[in-house]
Amino acid sequence: MALSLTSSEVIGLFEKLSNWGRWGKDDQRGALNFITDKKRASAARLAQTGETVSLALPLAVTPAADNPTPVTHLIVQAGIDSDRAWLPHAADYFAIAFHGMANTHIDALCHVFWQGKMYNGFSAGEVGSHGAHKCAIDVARQGLVSRGVLLDIPKLRKVEWLEPGDRIMATELDAAEKEHGVRVEEGDILLIRTGRSRRRKSKDAWDPNREGLPGLDPTCLPWIHERRVAILGSDAVSDVLPSGYKDILLPIHVCTLVTMGVHLLDNADFDALAETCARLGRYEFMFASAPLILERGTGSPVNPLAIF
Amino acid sequence: MALSLTSSEVIGLFEKLSNWGRWGKDDQRGALNFITDKKRASAARLAQTGETVSLALPLAVTPAADNPTPVTHLIVQAGIDSDRAWLPHAADYFAIAFHGMANTHIDALCHVFWQGKMYNGFSAGEVGSHGAHKCAIDVARQGLVSRGVLLDIPKLRKVEWLEPGDRIMATELDAAEKEHGVRVEEGDILLIRTGRSRRRKSKDAWDPNREGLPGLDPTCLPWIHERRVAILGSDAVSDVLPSGYKDILLPIHVCTLVTMGVHLLDNADFDALAETCARLGRYEFMFASAPLILERGTGSPVNPLAIF
Amino acid sequence: MALSLTSSEVIGLFEKLSNWGRWGKDDQRGALNFITDKKRASAARLAQTGETVSLALPLAVTPAADNPTPVTHLIVQAGIDSDRAWLPHAADYFAIAFHGMANTHIDALCHVFWQGKMYNGFSAGEVGSHGAHKCAIDVARQGLVSRGVLLDIPKLRKVEWLEPGDRIMATELDAAEKEHGVRVEEGDILLIRTGRSRRRKSKDAWDPNREGLPGLDPTCLPWIHERRVAILGSDAVSDVLPSGYKDILLPIHVCTLVTMGVHLLDNADFDALAETCARLGRYEFMFASAPLILERGTGSPVNPLAIF
């Protein structure tokens, strides 16, 4: 398939869609600024039935084709011999490198660079051996609460899932809105379902770096910018893999994180969410998540909730 | 100060207040069963202003008297030399043994045992080298959303904070309700402030095992049971340290986790919450948190939110 | 190929070759007792040219078919931004689960159990949540120094390497001794080369659990016992994989570690050693290694040296 945009057109978007300076030259929160108290209060009014749906995969402790460096989860104190402890108890330990293709996590704005810069023009050098001095994940310590909107692309296309390499075009975002009866607005948390986790459950894991992932074509970037999306989430990694651009490996990551200041939610699981939205006939809900307060961190594993 | 209850009276409470079997002999969720969809929907109606307040301390990466085994937070890829990577990016890694006195976390019901048993009579042996086969934290994977209620004991006592070893009596819970104009009800998430984090900021860290912590006297246990609290949270660890009972090191932990099936939130930070409640004149709010889905885990670090 | 020994004959060997009680009922060192001061002094006299050869693979930091849980090696402080530190320096961190098929390590006698027992009849229950109370690796804290002897089976068979599943028979140990002009004696550290690491370098990694490894047939066990070998080493894991016995997954591990009290050296690299032995026409040398003093540990990664 021929690409809709050339490489230099994509790079042109990086400049055209920039939010650098929009909230001041010192701003480190980017599009989170679109989420106001009023927006949150209005999101809460969507929580009507009280049903909650987790949008996270379990922490990925098992090595797999898409999980070369699994979470280390160890039992520090087991119950079985806990009578030897000062107080009979059980406790554990885990170690996680949460970026990658296996764990549901939020990318901080300092996670990716373009031409040596992160969001708002801060230097990549601001992330040194001791972490991020700018745009770390703890800018979101008060939580990510807003209206969530799901666009279920497999439903739109009437398929079980998108295949690796499948590109979602901006026109499909419009079509999905229409099909679902919802419209993405300022400050929303936009969740795009590709069906990746359903495919993984059916077919076993695959290596996204070798075999690809479905995701957004760069034509979606102006759409996301125009709608003033606060956070973009995916059950894959938002980007199509491979991107199709030799010199721009992850155009969506670059344009959202670096240019627009939009935090990303990667590797979520939207299967249960899609079922709930379909059952209730409602593709908007209260979204609530809070990254762990990892000061100077480049992101955090999360278990986001949709509340209906 | 003489104790209000003898050791055998406390043990008597463990039997009297038992919820074993209340939700069936296979139940692993305990008092989370008090939180219904209706309760959650009603909690969401408390989110009126849209203000959010984090209830978590930052992940505790620095060794301190109350943090002998700090979180290991390392930068896997720094920005400063990220041009050597396939895609210029930054990434990190952290390792955490979240129980203890330093990190805000939820205790799963399998975390503590009494006489070789956890909640609902499951054997301590169900937690082996590979984790918990019963009552693991992932019973809460759909999140912990309900009405939160803060009882601010320092405010009631008109002090800055409670001192290590100070005991909160059941009568003070009633008095705090009255002072705050709130009443704890079925399915609530009850948060008791001792002011520990304010004291720590003023006076530096201390070792709770040597120097103690303020907390609930066991006389509060029938109160918590009667009110059908779903989750109990503290800016300390709910228990007074030392407990005053030679053979019962953590009576509140035992009676909530093991007997009543009440999950605990330990080491939270309620300072900002207390200020917000006082400012708004409202001690009830929407509480939203979701443990990481650590299958077979004994708990999870969390960053809970209060939404007003 | 029909097996030389039936399953019950192998189990018979476990009883017949037992060293339990040989050095007293409290002994935790097993066949290390064969290494006397005199033996070490005599081994040192083999160090004549002063050449040293490492017998270890590099720590396995890269995921591979034989390395599902790689060593985590992270830079705590890089040089590139070390001017921000109190003293310009660089430092690292590593995390390792050293058992497995990828890292050169010593197995302590508490690493494997047979019918609930480890060496000398200690209960498997002696290894609890806090490690091994008997037969931990620190019984070897004063080091493993003795005469090393290499038997190079691919050389004997005039092949580049043994194939996965290939069985080395006791008669081949005799033949290799004769070919090499060496005789294994009391207190020796016996190293058996299968050529695994050469095969891995030529053909890429494979999963030993699915595709197998070459190793010793159980007929070698009486031979090892009779010669009073102190430590047994392999460039694979001493055992043939699969063992051929449905109920005895690792007969060599069981009989050496549990029955005879012989520590094992797993996943070594004997390629350079074999070249040196062939060049010098000498298959005996001073062997020197020292496990890290991991108290209560079940083994240690090592970098053993052959000194000629």
Next chain:
Amino acid sequence: MALSLTSSEVIGLFEKLSNWGRWGKDDQRGALNFITDKKRASAARLAQTGETVSLALPLAVTPAADNPTPVTHLIVQAGIDSDRAWLPHAADYFAIAFHGMANTHIDALCHVFWQGKMYNGFSAGEVGSHGAHKCAIDVARQGLVSRGVLLDIPKLRKVEWLEPGDRIMATELDAAEKEHGVRVEEGDILLIRTGRSRRRKSKDAWDPNREGLPGLDPTCLPWIHERRVAILGSDAVSDVLPSGYKDILLPIHVCTLVTMGVHLLDNADFDALAETCARLGRYEFMFASAPLILERGTGSPVNPLAIF
């Protein structure tokens, strides 16, 4: 006590004692080049009685004043419930940041920088997020085997141990040689005992950064250079803490690692060694150690052996 050398005299030594270029401009091994095959063979002839002595402390798993970030040692599989595993076994995991004041380790030449350079003029920038591209610890993968010489300063001074802050002067190295009947020569591994570990056993741990450590005065540097020492070892960290020089925190570290290319052995335990040397009346022995092959690493934990 007035310092013998001014700050600029110490910096003068860094230039005067330089071995940069001595073994070629690409050399990464520094003074290890002093250790020849002949030297090793001659060292082996010192192994006459066959006694071995470990020079390492146990891995430091317990938080202490000198160990703020202890080794994480966890049991992956305990024996007590190992019947649930595919093969009944026990296994562990450890994570270590080995630099610091608590674990016996070798410093690679890339561990410390002076004016942005490491040994032989390589840039500090050669150590990036993925480790050291120059002078990593794996230059020593074939092991550290040579003659070891102990200089027991407390014995010379007829005290139990040196106090924190005590300075060892070059004249004392001469005096100790004379007292012990030994002379340090080219390629030797020089071990200086301060008695720190004995003091720690008697008095409990202290924080070296606050309370200091005994060590070598910079006047010892020309002596070490002239004698062509290959490796310098200490039961403390070779440097006096505090150094007494405001701008030069660790003059011995800088001059040995950066200027002379001498690897350091830090935090060893020479108590048993000192007893053995005194008993045998011999302060020279075969030294054998091998760092783990941590490619791109800045050092390694070790358990070095003295063989008599």
